[in-house]
Amino acid sequence: MNRHERGRREYEGLMGRKPEEALGAVLRTSPQMFEAVVDGAFGGALARPELARRARELASVAIIASAGGAESRLASHVRGALRQGVEPSELLALCEHISVYAGFPRALDALAVVNDVLEEQGVPSPPQLHRVALAGHETVVAQKGDHGPAVILSHSLGVDWRMWEPVMERLSNGRRVFAYDFRGHGAAAGAPRPFTMDDLAADLLGVLDSFNVERAHVVGLSMGGGIAQAAAVRAPGRVASLALLATTDHAFDAFEERARSGEADGMEAQIVPTLTRWFTPAALATNPWGVRYAREHIRRFDPADWAAAWRAFRGVDVQGRLAGLDFPTLVLAGELDASTTPQIMSGIAERIPGSTYRELPGTPHMQTLERPELVAAALDEFLPSDR
Structure with a gap:
């Protein structure tokens, strides 16, 4: 040549x-x-x-x-x-x-x-950002859509609200969609420590209060799913529906190990074990935006915030407590999730009578970062809208 x-x-x-x-x-x-x-x-x-x-x-x-x-x-x-x-x-x-x-x-x-x-190129405009004061700290709330039922999105441990950005455009069609940074993450990094799952549930409700939302459709992934469940137990009247993605209703022994590793080994040591839990080998090899975004967030994370979040998540205690609550529930598992496996997720669905269980093909733990089109389609079908 x-x-x-x-x-x-x-x-x-x-x-x-x-x-x-x-x-x-x-x-x-x-x-x-x-x-x-x-x-x-x-x-x-x-x-x-x-x-x-x-x-x-x-x-x-x-x-x-x-x-x-x-x-x-x-x-x-x-x-x-x-x-x-x-x-x-x-x-x-x-x-x-x-x-x-x-x-x-x-x-x-x-x-x-x-x-x-x-x-x-037809790229949608980014969400509108709001600074919101919550108990003892400030956070950022991203909003997409200005009419229709309210939907609040709670992200995974280790990232921030932008984890939801790949699905927000579709979800905002006929809905008001809010994604926020919870304590220790993004704009809420350095919030007072320690904190509990009940604190995090109160913060989610505080975001709704900031926008004068009485009832919302609550969606959470991983730790965000734990927060969503804790909020539903704390204030079931504020929840119009619940969507649980790649999460758990009880703590794993590994939560404390990950907290200690962040403190002792630093954040660089968390990159490999975290990303290999979160993504498929194909995504790690091709390094798309979702992998780059997650890697940089972990690398830049404050180890004290990391440890505080894992110890808060260790306090998740909602198993069996959602039974009988009067709102629709979707349990969304990833076929290739190595962290909260389909077996774990189907167990959650079995403990919530009347819930709907779905398994997304070829999807790992970080559902919205690797297969956002499948997540958006499933949530769009589940959530009501006024379009």
Whole structure:
């Protein structure tokens, strides 16, 4: 393969279009410039494998945005970044990063280009964020949708509300959907410790109070499912329905071991055992956004918050206490969940008379981060709406 062939191949691989199509005006006006771009740049440094294509497109967006004055080129590389698996949230975070090193004028111009490309590509707008004061701490609540039944989403231990972002757009069709950071996580990191499952249940209800919601459809995954159950036991009149995803109704011995490991070994040591519980080998190999997001959250987690959360989760004590409560319940298991297995999840369903049990094929523990389309479809079918 000669340099020209390599350049054409790399251009198409990065940008998704043949260079003759994308750079047609350049080719007609200056064949020499076309050759310099395709053969020289894309057939040279940009074709080397030391930097992945995704990393190269992020670097290209940052450099062009920081230099300024090349908005059409910037838009091309924003499209290229999306093609390489960069998430819209990562591009928006990159604009914030640029503001620190290149100044706000450059960052705001870049943000405008990113927003234009996202709109062009049909990417939904991000949820609206609200700062909410709860007992002894502040948190962030993400809202999608402004009418219809209220739905509150409680995330897994170790991440934050954005775990739900891949399903929020579909769920917000005819619903008001709220996802929040619970104590020790995201915007609520460093909240007073120790805390209990009852504290976390009270916080969930406090979020509903902040939005004047009397009754909501409560959805929780993993520890968030424990919180959802604790809230249902504490205040069943506030719960219109309950959806339990990849969770448990009783503590595991491993909870205290994980708390101690965070304290003694640090967060880097938690990455491998946590991600291998959460994701399939295929996802870990391909490293999509959900895996990258989870990895960075664990790496950056405060070990004290990590230990406090596991010790709070150790206090989950709702087994058998949901029987007889008067609201529909969905129990949603992942076929490939190595943490809260289908056997564990079906046991929960058996202990809640009248509940509905479903098993999502090919789905691991982190359901919304690896198979969001299956989760969104199951919840959309279960939850009422006014559409």
